[in-house]
Amino acid sequence: MMDLDEIDLKLLQALSQDATLSAGALGRRFGLSQPAAWRRIKRLWSEGALSHRRLVLDHEALGFGVTVFLGVKLATKGRVSLEDFERAVTAIPEVQTVEHILGVYDYRLRIVARDISDFERVLRRRIMALPGVGDVEANVLLSEERLPGPLGGAGAK
Missing domain, CATH: 3.30.70.920 (Lrp/AsnC effector binding domain/regulation of amino acid metabolism (RAM) domain)
Incomplete structure (x- = not known):
């Protein structure tokens, strides 16, 4: 199990809601510089806490009701x-x-x-x-x- 601090948890929560957020935007939100946010995100990827980015389709809008x-x-x-x-x-x-x-x-x-x-x-x-x-x-x-x-x-x- 990974050791996650409060900032890591906040980053994971934010990315789970919107995976398109940039490291700069996440850094501003959580009081980090863009490079510090990027290093944390990169570590989360390399340690397996993040594994996929997915696009969620609106099935109903596509005719699948x-x-x-x-x-x-x-x-x-x-x-x-x-x-x-x-x-x-x-x-x-x-x-x-x-x-x-x-x-x-x-x-x-x-x-x-x-x-x-x-x-x-x-x-x-x-x-x-x-x-x-x-x-x-x-x-x-x-x-x-x-x-x-x-x-x-x-x-x-």
């Missing part, structure tokens, strides 16, 4: 069936995330679709045709709030 979380229980378990399922499911463009989980279901998928009938098409023609698929359970997303995560309260005083 329905998000469904699908629990998938594989009918047959084993290393080969897991790998086959993962390889096949990641090739489906409507599947946004694939999470291998512990519990009643083996996987949790986040799927976007234009509407419910489009989701039904994806479910019937793509998901249910995947190798090893047994039981599924769909939960339609009604609303979503982005929570700050474990660093949300840290350094926000």
Whole structure:
């Protein structure tokens, strides 16, 4: 585990909300020079606290008005069936995330679709045709709030 001070936590929180912030802007916000802020950010990258920059698409604005979380229980378990399922499911463009989980279901998928009938098409023609698929359970997303995560309260005083 990394040793993070209050400034590191503030930098991580700010970057998790807006990864486009410059070292200069972050330095001004937290009382650092631009080079000092850059050194800290570079260290956070090199030590693995930061690993990706992602662009978040507005699915609804792009015509995908329905998000469904699908629990998938594989009918047959084993290393080969897991790998086959993962390889096949990641090739489906409507599947946004694939999470291998512990519990009643083996996987949790986040799927976007234009509407419910489009989701039904994806479910019937793509998901249910995947190798090893047994039981599924769909939960339609009604609303979503982005929570700050474990660093949300840290350094926000």
